[in-house]
Amino acid sequence: xxxxxxxxxxDKHCYDIIIGPNLIAQTALQIKRSLHQKDxxxxxxxxxxxxxxxxxxxxxxxxxxxxxxIHAVPIVVEAGEQSKSFSTLQTVIDKILAARLERGxxxxxxxxGVIGDLGGFAASIIRRGMNFIQIPTTLLAQIDSxxxxxxxxxxxxxxxxxxxxxxxxxxxxxxxILDTLPLRQFRAGYAEIVKYGLINQPDFFEWxxxxxxxxxxxxxxxxxxxxRSCQFKAHIVARDEYETGERALLNLGHTFGHxxxxxxxxxxxxxxxxxxxxxxxxxxxxxxxxxxxxxxxLTHRIETHLKAVGLPTQLQDIPGKLPDAETxxxxxxxxxxxxxxxxxxxxxxxxxxxxxxxxxxPEAVLTFLEQKLAKIR
Amino acid sequence: xxxxxxxxxxDKHCYDIIIGPNLIAQTALQIKRSLHQKDxxxxxxxxxxxxxxxxxxxxxxxxxxxxxxIHAVPIVVEAGEQSKSFSTLQTVIDKILAARLERGxxxxxxxxGVIGDLGGFAASIIRRGMNFIQIPTTLLAQIDSxxxxxxxxxxxxxxxxxxxxxxxxxxxxxxxILDTLPLRQFRAGYAEIVKYGLINQPDFFEWxxxxxxxxxxxxxxxxxxxxRSCQFKAHIVARDEYETGERALLNLGHTFGHxxxxxxxxxxxxxxxxxxxxxxxxxxxxxxxxxxxxxxxLTHRIETHLKAVGLPTQLQDIPGKLPDAETxxxxxxxxxxxxxxxxxxxxxxxxxxxxxxxxxxPEAVLTFLEQKLAKIR
Numbered sequence: 032x033x034x035x036x037x038x039x040x041x042d043k044h045c046y047d048i049i050i051g052p053n054l055i056a057q058t059a060l061q062i063k064r065s066l067h068q069k070d071x072x073x074x075x076x077x078x079x080x081x082x083x084x085x086x087x088x089x090x091x092x093x094x095x096x097x098x099x100x101i102h103a104v105p106i107v108v109e110a111g112e113q114s115k116s117f118s119t120l121q122t123v124i125d126k127i128l129a130a131r132l133e134r135g136x137x138x139x140x141x142x143x144g145v146i147g148d149l150g151g152f153a154a155s156i157i158r159r160g161m162n163f164i165q166i167p168t169t170l171l172a173q174i175d176s177x178x179x180x181x182x183x184x185x186x187x188x189x190x191x192x193x194x195x196x197x198x199x200x201x202x203x204x205x206x207x208i209l210d211t212l213p214l215r216q217f218r219a220g221y222a223e224i225v226k227y228g229l230i231n232q233p234d235f236f237e238w239x240x241x242x243x244x245x246x247x248x249x250x251x252x253x254x255x256x257x258x259r260s261c262q263f264k265a266h267i268v269a270r271d272e273y274e275t276g277e278r279a280l281l282n283l284g285h286t287f288g289h290x291x292x293x294x295x296x297x298x299x300x301x302x303x304x305x306x307x308x309x310x311x312x313x314x315x316x317x318x319x320x321x322x323x324x325x326x327x328x329l330t331h332r333i334e335t336h337l338k339a340v341g342l343p344t345q346l347q348d349i350p351g352k353l354p355d356a357e358t359x360x361x362x363x364x365x366x367x368x369x370x371x372x373x374x375x376x377x378x379x380x381x382x383x384x385x386x387x388x389x390x391x392x393p394e395a396v397l398t399f400l401e402q403k404l405a406k407i408r
Numbered sequence: 409x410x411x412x413x414x415x416x417x418x419d420k421h422c423y424d425i426i427i428g429p430n431l432i433a434q435t436a437l438q439i440k441r442s443l444h445q446k447d448x449x450x451x452x453x454x455x456x457x458x459x460x461x462x463x464x465x466x467x468x469x470x471x472x473x474x475x476x477x478i479h480a481v482p483i484v485v486e487a488g489e490q491s492k493s494f495s496t497l498q499t500v501i502d503k504i505l506a507a508r509l510e511r512g513x514x515x516x517x518x519x520x521g522v523i524g525d526l527g528g529f530a531a532s533i534i535r536r537g538m539n540f541i542q543i544p545t546t547l548l549a550q551i552d553s554x555x556x557x558x559x560x561x562x563x564x565x566x567x568x569x570x571x572x573x574x575x576x577x578x579x580x581x582x583x584x585i586l587d588t589l590p591l592r593q594f595r596a597g598y599a600e601i602v603k604y605g606l607i608n609q610p611d612f613f614e615w616x617x618x619x620x621x622x623x624x625x626x627x628x629x630x631x632x633x634x635x636r637s638c639q640f641k642a643h644i645v646a647r648d649e650y651e652t653g654e655r656a657l658l659n660l661g662h663t664f665g666h667x668x669x670x671x672x673x674x675x676x677x678x679x680x681x682x683x684x685x686x687x688x689x690x691x692x693x694x695x696x697x698x699x700x701x702x703x704x705x706l707t708h709r710i711e712t713h714l715k716a717v718g719l720p721t722q723l724q725d726i727p728g729k730l731p732d733a734e735t736x737x738x739x740x741x742x743x744x745x746x747x748x749x750x751x752x753x754x755x756x757x758x759x760x761x762x763x764x765x766x767x768x769x770p771e772a773v774l775t776f777l778e779q780k781l782a783k784i785r
Contacts, residue, residue, distance in 0.1 A: 043419070117498050128565040156533070159560065159571050160650075183536065188505040194536050195572065273537075 035258045039178065039265040041272055044198045048178065048261050050254055054205040055091055058166065059099035065201035066137065066162060075102045076137040076164075077127045079150035081110040084142045084168050087211050092141060092166070103139075104130040108149070112297055115145055115184040117193075123153045127161075137162035137200070143169035143216075144176040144304070148194065151182035155197035165202040169212060170220025171305055173204040174227075174260035179268040179278075190289065190297075196273055204261075206254050217247060218341050219305025222284075224256055225337065226312060227263045230280050233383030235259060240336055247340070279387050283377040284312030286363060291346075293362045294354050301350050302343075309342040310349070318399050319378045329382055347407040356400040360393065412635045416555065416642040418649055421575045425555065425638050427631055431582040432468055435543065436476035442578035443514065443539060452479045453514040453541075454504045456527035458487040461519045461545050464588050469518060469543070480516075481507040485526070489674055492522055492561040494570075500530045504538075514539035514577070520546035520593075521553040521681070525571065528559035532574035542579040546589060547597025548682055550581040551604075551637035556645040556655075567666065567674075573650060581638075583631050594624060595718050596682025599661075601633055602714065603689060604640045607657050610760030612636060617713050624717070656764050660754040661689030663740060668723075670739045671731050678727050679720075686719040687726070695776050696755045706759055724784040733777040737770065 034051030049061055068074055076096075080089060085107045096103045106126045108114045127138065138161050140150030147165055154163035167177040183194020209217065221243070228236030245252040264281070271278035288304070288311030295301040316330040334344045346353060353359070363374065374391040411428030426438055445451060453473075457466055462484045473480045483503045485491045504515065515538050517527030524542055531540035544554040560571020586594065598620070605613030622629040641658070648655035665681070665688030672678040693707040711721045723730060730736070740751065751768040 117494070121494050124563070124570060125565075128563055128569055152533075156529075156570050156572055158569060159558065159573055181536065186501065186505055188502075192505055192535060193501060193533050195533055196536055 035254060037258060037261040037265055039198070040269050041180075041198060046199060046201050048202040048204060048265070050173070050204045050206065050257050050261065052205065052207045052249065052254075054203050055088065055166070055208065056095055058092060058095050058203060059101055061201055061203050062101070062137070062164060065164065074137070075104075075130075075132055076139055076162075077104045077106055077130060077132055078139045078141050079106045079108070079123055079146055079153065080141040081108050081114065081143075081146055083110040084146070088168065088208060089141070104132070108146075110145075111299070112145055112185070115149055115191075117184060117186075120149060120153060120184050123149065124157055127153065127157055132157075132161065134158040134161060137164055139164045139166055141166045141168065143167065143172045147172050147176050148181070148183050148191070151180075151197055151199070152184060152194050155182055155195040160197070163197060163199045165199045167202065167204055168208050170209055170217050170257075171223055172220075173206075173209070174220060174257050175223045175264065177202045177204070178261055178264040180272070190292075204257060206249055206257065209253070210249055214247075214341075216303065216305075219303050219308075221246065221340055222305040222309040222312070222337065222342055224260050225333075226281075226283050226308060227260050229312060229316075229333065229379070229383060230263075230283055230377075230385045231383050232263065233381075235263075236336075236383055243336065243340055277387070279375070280377055280385055283379075283385050284308045284310075284315050286374075286376055287311035287314040287318075290359055290362045291349065291353075294359060295349060295351065306343050309337050310344055310346065313337065313344040314399075314403070315377060316379060317403075318376070318396070319380075321399055322378065322395070324378055324380050332382075346403050353404065353407075356397055356404055359400050359404075360397050363396065364393075412631060414635060414638040414642055416575070417646050418557075418575060423576060423578050425579040425581060425642070427550070427581045427583065427634050427638065429582065429584045429626065429631075431580050432465065432543070432585065433472055435469060435472050435580060436478055438578055438580050439478070439514070439541060442541065451514070452481075452507075452509055453516055453539075454481045454483055454507060454509055455516045455518050456483045456485070456500055456523055456530065457518040458485050458491065458520075458523055460487040461523070465545065465585060466518070481509070485523075487522075488676070489522055489562070492526055492568075494561060494563075497526060497530060497561050500526065501534055504530065504534055509534075509538065511535040511538060514541055516541045516543055518543045518545065520544065520549045524549050524553050525558070525560050525568070528557075528574055528576070529561060529571050532559055532572040537574070540574060540576045542576045544579065544581055545585050547586055547594050547634075548600055549597075550583075550586070551597065551634055552600045552641065554579045554581070555638055555641040557649070567669075581634060583626055583634065586630070587626055591624075591718075593680065593682075596680045596686075598623065598717055599682040599686040599689070599714065599719055601637050602710075603658075603660050603685060604637050606689060606693075606710065606756070606760060607640075607660055607754075607762045608760050609640065610758075612640075613713075613760060620713065620717055654764070656752070657754055657762055660756075660762050661685045661687075661692050663751075663753055664688035664691040664695075667736055667739045668726065668730075671736060672726060672728070683720050686714050687721055687723065690714065690721040691776075691780070692754060693756060694780075695753070695773070696757075698776055699755065699772070701755055701757050709759075723780050730781065730784075733774055733781055736777050736781075737774050740773065741770075 037048040138154035140147045154161045165177040167173045180196045180198040183191040186192040246256045288307035291307045319325045320327045337344050376388045376391045378388040379385045414425040515531035517524045531538045542554040544550045557573045557575040560568040563569040623633045665684035668684045696702045697704045714721050753765050753768045755765040756762045
């Protein structure tokens, strides 16, 4: 099967996302194209990856690079969210500088969202900006975090509070590599695909209702879902690169989702990001129904689809105890996207009719959360 | 005396540098203008400064801000280059996040080059970019480092290796504040003013030969020199924001200068940046003369002017021992601006006729340095 290309067109940059099977074996070719390099004898790069991806795929990538005489320095960090820290960032930067990579050299982020955020942040601030290439290895990273140029690490005060907007020179999304993902992680990525339908593409959501299950096995449907997701996200990013307006729609399900991730202390045994988004999207629809914006049947329809692929949709799907509604409210008001103490939510007026609701009443949210929690106590 | 304004026009941003006496007392007004804010009751900002500036001027600034009901959180770091470190950066970021400043809030860098680089870097990466305002308090910062948007910290592998390009919303250059500078620091700033003449403005150099001494006391000549310097730098930066071309001319005297700063381990008792640039510019002219690009009389003329204001011009002006020529060469080849192992220098073909010389022979530089060192052994 032929690889597909989604072009991200920004004000100053333009780059391609290449999507298809067995692309790792073409990495050198894609780098060559995106950096406009004629030969590789001077190409030097760092491959930032994590222990999981390294054990499964680093040899394959290194072989491909070495075969093409590309000098690559591997930098392997611990797998997991805790690597999005100041200390890991400093380690990665030190190793890239120790390898004497220069401004025109490249950093490849080879991994999921954590690696993309960490590697991209390092690339953006070393020598005030090195070339950056993404090879996302999770479904979530391929359809979401690798598109849009957000990089960053976490702070003790919250997630992604430190970072930059920095665009890659290209993104290489190998759909075969997704077959090595744990099913739970694959599902979590799928939640963000559903989100794109729910934001403003009702036909895409309907397509997912019919074809969603097929995405879980490799083939043209998986590629098509990734292509359509990247096209959608690239379109929004192109119109709002620095998130001053409609890009906020991408936060559908994320305000409630981040609340739940914080409430569960980012413990991946309890909840991972895409699962939090699945529950968050359901809550956003239920909250919209409570505000009489939509009919509750729509909420059921969405919940049914998310459940069909095995995603959690309710607070009681989260193992362990949750804090009370008041505590959950304080977590919401610490969110990065909160502006001047007014609560902003992405709500909806129908299937694929999401909108940015500013000045949402904190009391309404509190009451809604109390009701939800009451059901599980 | 009326304040003057230099507008920096970049692709996406446009901002003003306000230059004149007693501007600290107008800080609130200038912030209001640059942020297009109607009132201040929601203006929140952090003031990043160092122990020296804090003891001399922080009260004045805080009084002005408080009088205008601007909520300001002071963040005071140790004075000196060692604050351009990962650990100080993390401290500054933590304090800004702890104060719960948001994306639309501001960071003021109130100090010299170190504070501008550190505060600007923090502003650029917190929440992927907060508003940034510069109040430079040294001559060097007013005429050089506050213009152009370079931010950064040092690494064990070299100076300014970690940072971003990030433009301020405005720069407030109070010419009175310079009267509290130690003379040695003032002189060091003056060296960079001379540099602007030597790059490509022979008439400005001639004006400095006549008027340079007057810049050392406050008055219209000082303001004029700062205005002309900012105009010149803003012009170059506007044409080459990301330093891919002619902006490199600003490195006149800096390749030799950085070499000397590294050789003296950035020990400010021995050498400060502007002094290194004064010696570096003299060396760049002497090296140009050795390559038969200029007549040695031009070198003497420049040395005479630098000496007239008390700046060092020769290797023997640096107290203590210097390493041998071979060691100095390795320091040059570690410079950030070295591309693919070819040496790039800014050389000159006459007064104010500097140019970017690529592929300078390392042997010629080595021989030149050996000759210079021979004179002091």
